Amino acid sequence: MTPLVIYGAGGLGREIAPVVKAMGLPEIKGFCDDYIPKGTIIQGLHVLGGFEVLANAKDQLNVVVAIGNPNTKKSVVEKLSHLDFIKFPSIIHPSAIVMNKRSVKLGMGAVVGAGSILTTDINVGSFVLININTTVGHDCTIGDFSSIMPGCNISGQVQISESVLIGAGVSIRNGIKVGAQSVVGMGSVVVQDVDSGSVVVGVPARQKKSNN
Ligand SMILES: CC(C)(COP(=O)(O)OP(=O)(O)OC[C@H]1O[C@@H](n2cnc3c(N)ncnc32)[C@H](O)[C@@H]1OP(=O)(O)O)[C@@H](O)C(=O)NCCC(=O)NCCS
Numbered sequence: 001m002t003p004l005v006i007y008g009a010g011g012l013g014r015e016i017a018p019v020v021k022a023m024g025l026p027e028i029k030g031f032c033d034d035y036i037p038k039g040t041i042i043q044g045l046h047v048l049g050g051f052e053v054l055a056n057a058k059d060q061l062n063v064v065v066a067i068g069n070p071n072t073k074k075s076v077v078e079k080l081s082h083l084d085f086i087k088f089p090s091i092i093h094p095s096a097i098v099m100n101k102r103s104v105k106l107g108m109g110a111v112v113g114a115g116s117i118l119t120t121d122i123n124v125g126s127f128v129l130i131n132i133n134t135t136v137g138h139d140c141t142i143g144d145f146s147s148i149m150p151g152c153n154i155s156g157q158v159q160i161s162e163s164v165l166i167g168a169g170v171s172i173r174n175g176i177k178v179g180a181q182s183v184v185g186m187g188s189v190v191v192q193d194v195d196s197g198s199v200v201v202g203v204p205a206r207q208k209k210s211n212n
Pocket residue numbers: 149150166167168183184185186187188199200201202208
């Protein structure tokens with residue numbers, strides 16, 4: 001069986017490792033992290049080193065990218081994508097519920113945390129994180145690299161573009177479009193479309209400043 005490495009040994013990596021274990025996937029070989037010293041032991045697993053560990057690997061590897069910031073996640077994935085022996089499985093905690101499995105697509109490298117519920121006709125892009133206890137309603141799309149933090153309620157027909165960060169506890173009204181590279185602050189209630197590259201916060205969510 002192809003071994004699995006978790007890229008990112010920070011808080012999110014420590015949250016994702018138990019998801020991988022709960023799925024009964026092949027043994028986790030360890031973490032890969034560019035900032036945490038090689039040899040550090042986390043949840044009984046070693047930090048094997050930084051990017052070079054993967055770049056120098058010879059055999060097939062499954063990699064789960066455990067990085068919440070969409071832009072950082074995207075740049076790491078772009079580097080890893082040149083390594084054709086690496087595959088990116090999608091990861092879904094056994095307690096997450098996908099109500100109509102045939103109509104819900106999970107892109108490669110997507111992660112769905114414990115207790116989240118996806119109803120029907122949903123398109124989840126590649127490397128999307130849907131963290132714990134989030135609901136995603138009918139006919140939603142979530143663009144590549146976007147990260148949805150814990151406890152969000154995303155109503156039906158919401159379109160979230162690429163590389164969006166949705167903070168913890170956000171609610172989004174049905175039919176809303178959230179533009180690429182935008183940030184929705186934690187606890188916000190989104191009742192209007194969100195412009196690309198903007199930061200919105202509050203109840204109701206209003207633009208705070210440019211995200212550039
Ligand atoms: C929106 C966000 C990105 C802004 O971060 P920031 O640019 O560092 O903003 P600051 O903390 O400097 O705050 C700037 C102002 O915005 C306000 N603000 C920040 N986040 C807010 C939020 N979520 N709701 C309402 N107001 C918010 C602050 O009160 C402050 O107001 P002031 O200028 O009147 O004092 C951040 O607060 C946020 O919500 N991030 C998501 C966090 C999250 O979900 N983490 C989950 C981890 S699992």
